[in-house]
Amino acid sequence: MKHHRRRLAAAVAAGIAAALGSTPGPAAAHPFGxxxxxxxxxxxxxxxxxxxxxxxxxxxxxxxxxxxxxxxxxDRVMLDGAVFYxxxxxxxxxxxxxxxxxxxxxxxxxxxxxxxxxxxxxxxxxxxxxxxxxxxxxxxxxxxxxxxxxxxxxxxxxxxxxxxxxxxxxxxxxxxxxxxxxLGAAAPGAGLGRSAALQLGAVVGGLLLAGAAALLFVKKRKAKEIAKP
Incomplete structure (x- = not known):
């Protein structure tokens, strides 16, 4: 027999149930492990x-x-939150x-x-x-x-x-x-969730815009240098 005890939250919930003189309900479940x-x-x-x-x-x-x-x-679930498996x-x-x-x-x-x-x-x-x-x-x-x-x-x-x-x-x-x-091989964005695909698109778009802005800056700077007497 293995004795498994999860966290304090479950024990507290079970303790409240015991204080009220009732058996543990859904609140005694262990979702925190x-x-x-x-x-x-x-x-x-x-x-x-x-x-x-x-x-x-x-x-x-x-x-x-x-x-x-x-x-x-x-009786596998005790009032103190202990669970027997x-x-x-x-x-x-x-x-x-x-x-x-x-x-x-x-x-x-x-x-x-x-x-x-x-x-x-x-x-x-x-x-x-x-x-x-x-x-x-x-x-x-x-x-x-x-x-x-x-x-x-x-x-x-x-x-x-x-x-x-x-x-x-x-x-x-x-x-x-x-x-x-x-799931299908032909599905658009296969392997990426919709939010992940949107995030990736935004990142790529941002990089392209940044690259274009840098290129434009360099061209303008060169044009100014050529125009100097």
Missing amino acids: DPQTVSIALDGARPEVVRVRWKAGGLDDLVLLGVSLGLLPK RDSDAAAIGPSDRFAAYLLKQITVAGGGKACTGTVEPPSDLAKSGVTVDYTCPGPVGTATVAVHMLTDLNPAYQTLATGPKGERAVYRQGEDSHDWP
């Missing part, structure tokens, strides 16, 4: 399929999720239909403005490798709109670090739960 992650990619053999892999940030997050889904007993917990959560339904509700994908249908692959090791969901879209995907709300129903402070093709990255958080990912 290692962040959960997702990776987004286009299936190489199927251009209409977007693959999303989710992995919990910590084992205690899996326990909290399992308890909230009714897959683990409530057992090696069998991931095996109890991974194959569950409730867990699959939760994934498909909290992570959604759209291609070309149309919703894609998700299929959850039964994870071989949920704790170490996470879980993969294949989203089949109506046609080949150039840019996919991926929304992630994982664990934010337990605590809105949860965030998710996301990675995509060519090193593109994004952070999902409350109020910023959707992101457009260029």
Whole structure:
């Protein structure tokens, strides 16, 4: 049995719950440790399929999720904020239909403005490798709109670090739960998010303007020197 304790915030929240004589609710969740992650990619053999892999940030997050889904007993979460994880917990959560339904509700994908249908692959090791969901879209995907709300129903402070093709990255958080990912080879700005592409364009444009201004200055200076008697 492994005993995992996160930060003071969780203990304080649990202490308040204990003082009120109640069991810990969503406020006892632990969003302040290692962040959960997702990776987004286009299936190489199927251009209409977007693959999303989710992995919990910590084992205690899996326990909290399992308890909230009714897959683990409530006594795994103590009033002082301590969370007890057992090696069998991931095996109890991974194959569950409730867990699959939760994934498909909290992570959604759209291609070309149309919703894609998700299929959850039964994870071989949920704790170490996470879980993969294949989203089949109506046609080949150039840019996919991926929304992630994982664990934010337990605590809105949860965030998710996301990675995509060519090193593109994004952070999902409350109020910023959707992101457009260029996936197809022909997609404009592939490998860059829209904001990153705009920033790069601004930098290049600024350099070109600066270069033009410097060249004009040099020409004017030479013209003045030639005009001197």
